[in-house]
Amino acid sequence: MENKRLHIAVLVWTNFCRFLLALVFTFSGFVKANDPLGTVYKITDYLEAWGIVDLVPNALVYLASMLMGMVEFTLGIYLLFGIRSRIASSLVLLLMSVMTPLTLWLAIENPISDCGCFGDAIVLTNWETFGKNIVLLLAAISVFKWRKQIFQLVTSKVDWLVALYSTVFIVFYTFFCISKLPVFDFRPYHVGADIRKGMEIPEGKKPTTYETTFIYAKDGVEKEFTIDNFPSSDTTWVFVDSRTRVKEKGYEPPIHDFSIVSQEDGTDLTDVILDDENYTFLLVSPRLSTADDSNIDLINEVYDYSLEHGYRFLCVTASSDEDIAMWQEYTGAEYPFALMDDITLKTMIRSNPGLMLLKKGIVINKWSDGDLPDEYQLNASLENLPIGQLNRKTVIHKIVEVVAWFVAPLLLLTLSDLAWLNYRNRKMKQKEKGKEEKAN
Missing domain, CATH: 1.20.5 (Single alpha-helices involved in coiled-coils or other helix-helix interfaces)
Incomplete structure (x- = not known):
């Protein structure tokens, strides 16, 4: 009787741990597959913290980003259905054995704000992540030790089909989100977001104070400027970079660093764009030097369309004046440029370049570089087109x-x-x- 009770206890505990790991790994893998470019940015943060970012090719970072989501999702599905229990339990234990000490280092050293294990869907502090991984490591040890107690949710006749289809599904989903945009947008600039409201501070809360500085060069000397002392009257200064830093920590609204400055004369365009009751196209490119230029004709067509219908079109970037000039020369771009913080631009849209449509500060639509609207979609004014209406899905x-x-x-x-x-x-x-x- 005692052995029977012990057997039941081990059976229940093992499968509880198995379903816990299945839930976490499936969700973690899915959100990474949903936003591969976000995972690329997070991996880059790790590489910068280790001081080896220049040693790792970009292609390898992209490959690692996609594989992480695919492997985690597949292992989660294996554990969920109870198939391939030996290889699934072994790989999960191996991953947790690596990730747990890594997150301990993150918690102690704090080189980056969060590990990015759940993307932007759930943001945990580094100590919260370490605590989570301790629990998952114990669960992984239990599942590996008593893996023979895992019961299958499907018969052995079709387990191979579940295993194969799960992998095929997550591969296709990953590439879909790369070529389009994330299906689930967990960031504050999602379609339907009111940027102005996202910047509001609740009554009684003290806001975090930020300062955006712009680095300009003149006669080989670089100097930082703020909005207050911007060298708008001296055109001999050449823009190099922009940075946003925290001056004083306080309540941080979802959107806290949305600031647009004209590249031509340094005019602050933030309120002008957010208060505009007409449509505004924003071509978003964190760095023009690394932007995809395969669809420049479509971009220029959208700009021509905006001129024809009286809509504002602006390319917002964190690129230097030199890179902007090179982009204009290479693409024939005639649209105006404005400057924004690099991290803000990466948060706004997961594509370089990407296209956003705003109206009264509300995000109406977003397109990746590979999914830009063409002349067949832009055959009337936006007021009369589906792409000019807010998607209520x-x-x-x-x-x-x-x-x-x-x-x-x-x-x-x-x-x-x-x-x-x-x-x-x-x-x-x-x-x-x-x-x-x-x-x-």
Whole structure:
């Protein structure tokens, strides 16, 4: 009786740990696959903290970003369905054995603000992340030790199908989010966001004070300027870079660093754009030197369309004057440029370049570089086009769609495979029966 109770306790504990790990790994892998470029930025933060960012090729960083999401999601699904339990439990234990001491180092040294394990969906402090990983490490040890106690949610006849389809699904989803934009946008600049409201401070709260400085060069000497002492009258100064730093910590609204300055004369355009009741196109490019230039014709067409219909078009970037001039020369860009903080631009849209449509400070639409609107979509004024209207699709609607894309094909393939197995078994039985009749 005692052994039976112990067996039941181990069974319950092991599968509780298994489902906990499955939930965390599936979610973590999915949010990374949903925002591969965000994971790239986070990996870059790690490399900068270690001082090796210049030694690692960009292609390797992108590959690592995609593989992290794919591997975590696949392992989570394996644990969820109880398939490939040996390899899944071994790899999960290996990952947690690496990540736990890494997050301890993050908690102690604090080189970056958060580990990025759940992307922008759930932001944890470094100490919270370390505590979470201690729990997951204990769960991973338990699952690895008693992996034979894991029960499957599918039969051995179709477990291979679940394993294969899970990998195929997350690979396609990752590339979809790279070519388009993240399906789930957890950042404060998502479609439907009111930028002005996102900058508001609740009554009674003391705001965090920020200062944006602009680095200009003249006669080989670099100097930092603020909005108050901007060298707008002296055109011999050449823009180099911009930085936003915290002066005094306080309440931090979701949007705290949205500041647009004209590259031509240093005029602050923030309020002008946020208060504009007409449409505004923002071509967002953190760094023009690394921007994708394969769709420059479409960008120029959108600019021509905006001129024709009286809409504002502005390229916002953190690039130097030299890089802006090179971009203009190479692409034939005639649109005006403005300066913003590099991190803000990366947060606004996961594409370089990307296109945002604003109206009264509200994000109406967003496009990646590979999904820009063309002349067939821009065949009338925005007031009369679907792309000029706010998409009211809710998060719940998106979740249902994604789950349906995962579950429906998997269910169809599983039923088809079971039907084929049933048909094959009947045929084999008929052959055996025929052989027996001939023998008699």
